[in-house]
Amino acid sequence: MSADHPLRSVLYVPGEKARALEKARGLDVDALIIDLEDSIAPEMKPQARESACRTIAAGGYGFRQLALRVNPRGSAWFADDLKAAAAARPDIVVLPKVESPEDLAEASRRLDDAGAPPDLALWAMIETPLGLLNLREIAQAGVGAGAGGRLAALVLGTNDIAKDTGVQPGGDRAALVPWLLQAVLVARAYGLRVFDGVYNAFSDLEGFTRECTQGRRLGFDGKTLIHPSQITSANRVFAPAPEDVAQARAIVDAFARPENAEKGVITLGGQMVERLHAQSAARLLALDAAIRARESSPGDKPAARPASAGA
Incomplete structure (x- = not known):
């Protein structure tokens, strides 16, 4: 999984x-x-x-x-x-x-x-x-x-x-x-x-x-x-909040810049950000992408009005 x-x-x-x-x-x-x-x-x-x-x-x-x-x-x-x-x-x-x-x-x-x-x-x-x-x-x-x-x-x-x-x-x-x-x-x-x-x-x-x-x-x-x-x-x-996704994308993009490629710590938005934060941000973006892909998939749509599965 x-x-x-x-x-x-x-x-x-x-x-x-x-x-x-x-x-x-x-x-x-x-x-x-x-x-x-x-x-x-x-x-x-x-x-x-x-x-x-x-x-x-x-x-x-x-x-x-x-x-x-x-x-x-x-x-x-x-x-x-x-x-x-x-x-x-x-x-x-x-x-x-x-x-x-x-x-x-x-x-x-x-x-x-x-x-x-x-x-x-x-x-x-x-x-x-x-x-x-x-x-x-x-x-x-x-x-x-x-x-x-x-x-x-x-x-x-x-x-x-x-x-x-x-x-x-x-x-x-x-x-x-x-x-x-x-x-x-x-x-x-x-x-x-x-x-x-x-x-x-x-x-x-x-x-x-x-x-x-x-x-x-x-x-x-x-x-x-x-x-x-x-x-x-x-x-x-339990889905990533929009503001968290935006911050994660900013962190990943910042570390992807050529001038930051070898850096372990950078400054972003007035804060110190470490490369470990970029790794966490990448995982959050992957989760958000998986959720969005599921929601936009034309097949396998959930029922519009879920009935009780416990019935």
Whole structure:
């Protein structure tokens, strides 16, 4: 997955809901997580696995990244979920309740044994106290040889974190912010994407937008969603702002001038700008270009009036 692939909005869809999965083909969402875990009753899990993997294998989702959230390591469904994922070949396998490097290593081994391609990425959900405590070790192992270098992102499970720690996040999530920042810090240290947790009150779009804005300021790449009504706000908030694009272009253009070609630091607009800022600016411009290319593409247009994918 290209580092400049937009992943502002990541929507969970229950794996057994064929109607919701079909509707999701027309949503302007960057990625879909087809769920086999929390949203599926134990007796329905084999049926949901079959339905979800059949949908993934059929394709037709265009620009949307397809992820399959399997059941956690140690569960009765883990091995069969990974074997089915290897055959269906989504873009991503999402591992819930990751608490140790071995969770990633075993998942990667099982995918390898089942013939999964090497570019099938893993996303690790961090949603327990132990997962938070071991976050650095998880990320370090996930990008290393032991996990096949498959780890591409961290996903925060803020509901479970709050429940398991007894923390009361409040409207501003102040009690969670240290852990949110820790996840962003670790992700950046190991070159990973990082996604904010869900906002439960899906009818409260004003509150959702505020939380997206907070997540963007904390450094998250995007937001996980539980309802299609949240997609538009997430896409807007996590897209580069016009003023940021203009500044990034000015920085890249300045360093491209012949007189600055060998310089590590230049003056621009009365400020000192380092070459590392040019690298960050180039990534932002690539992301903006990818978003614009998608929006202007004549094919694969999202539905004008998204229906509920959770219906």
